[in-house]
Amino acid sequence: MNALALGLDRTILELKMYSREKESVFFSFLFPILLLSLFSVIFSAQFEEGAGQDAMTAGLFFMPGMLSAGVLLTSFQTMALSIATERDDGTLKRLRATPMPSVAYFLGKVGLVGVTSVLQTVLLLVVATLFFDVDLPTDPERWAVFVLVFGLGVFSGTVLGIAYSSLATSRSIGAVVIGPMLVLQFISGVYIAFDDVPTWLQQAAAIFPLKWIAQGMRSVFFPAEMAAGEMAGSWETGKTALVLLAWASRA
Numbered sequence: 310m311n312a313l314a315l316g317l318d319r320t321i322l323e324l325k326m327y328s329r330e331k332e333s334v335f336f337s338f339l340f341p342i343l344l345l346s347l348f349s350v351i352f353s354a355q356f357e358e359g360a361g362q363d364a365m366t367a368g369l370f371f372m373p374g375m376l377s378a379g380v381l382l383t384s385f386q387t388m389a390l391s392i393a394t395e396r397d398d399g400t401l402k403r404l405r406a407t408p409m410p411s412v413a414y415f416l417g418k419v420g421l422v423g424v425t426s427v428l429q430t431v432l433l434l435v436v437a438t439l440f441f442d443v444d445l446p447t448d449p450e451r452w453a454v455f456v457l458v459f460g461l462g463v464f465s466g467t468v469l470g471i472a473y474s475s476l477a478t479s480r481s482i483g484a485v486v487i488g489p490m491l492v493l494q495f496i497s498g499v500y501i502a503f504d505d506v507p508t509w510l511q512q513a514a515a516i517f518p519l520k521w522i523a524q525g526m527r528s529v530f531f532p533a534e535m536a537a538g539e540m541a542g543s544w545e546t547g548k549t550a551l552v553l554l555a556w557a558s559r560a
Contacts (some may be wrong), residue, residue, distance in 0.1 A: 319409070319417025320424070327387075335416055337387050338429055341379035342418055342485040344419055348500075349441040354391055368441025373526035374499035376433055380522055381490065383426045388418060388470025389486045392545050397479035401481040419467060426463050443530075451529045458525030461553040470558045471546050492520075496522045511540055518556050521549045 318468050327333060349368040356367045436551055437443035446452065477485040496510045497520040503511065514520040519520060528536070528544035536544045 310539055313411050313412035313416070316416025316420065317408055320412050320420025323417045323421035324424060327425065333387065337382040338425055341375040341382065342433055344378075345433060345437060346373040346440070349541065350435075358497075359556075367442045368437050369530060370502075371442055372433065372437045372521055373492075373530050374508070376430060376459075376526045377431060377462065377523035378494055378499050379464045380426060380427050380459065381519055383429055383461045384422045384466030385470040385473070386424070386486055386490060387422060388467055389473045390482055391418070392471060392474035393477060393481040393482040396474070415471070418471075421551060422463060422467050427458075430459065436477075439496055446529060454525065456548075457531045457550060458522060458529070458553075462518065462522040462525075464555040465553045469518070493517055493519045496520075498527070502538065503527075503540075515540065518553055521552045525549045 345368070349366075352367040352370075353546040356365055356370065392401075401414075405411075434445065438445060461472045473486065474482065476482075494515065496506055497503070497517070498506065498514075499519070503520075505524070506514070511520075524539060525546065526546065527539075528546060536542065541543070
């Protein structure tokens, strides 16, 4: 119970420190919301021209990708960057000299990821609904899938971020994290339709969690017939859960 109480205190502290880092707030928390807004405005005319195709709007088309990217930005990227920085600037060494147990430190990081991920997701859904005419699903089963994919995505991203933070120093961790993340976003169906990605790149993307998170999000918000555009011609919800769990356990 003492560790849990300290973990809660550490979560509050992490949130305060995070809110003061303007770069982190912008590039991990606000960036997907900004991109959703930009893409929805820029490409709205193209979707209006093909309005007969399942009533797809630009906001609806890009929302699952922005949700999935946001999950990894607030979990994987935040954890990898912050832990690597705190390791190299001596923060972790100083914390070891305090009575606070290591588990409380990591609980604080998990709390930070959990709060920011939920807030970002809620804000994305609100923006998409209020400003870009996105109709949210009413089927409880779809929302159950959403909770499953979101929860496993945040969990696997957090665990992977902790593991990945050990691969580089604070000086190089930005490039080591942001570079691969940017490539994965393009080949995982975040910015473009996944069936427009060459087959060999689809297969490469399928190795990593982002493709499965994005596919899971599409299964929640896209019409059922659009599953034909996926690699297997279906949403593969069960396989998505297994892949994300496998990545988390591997880390």
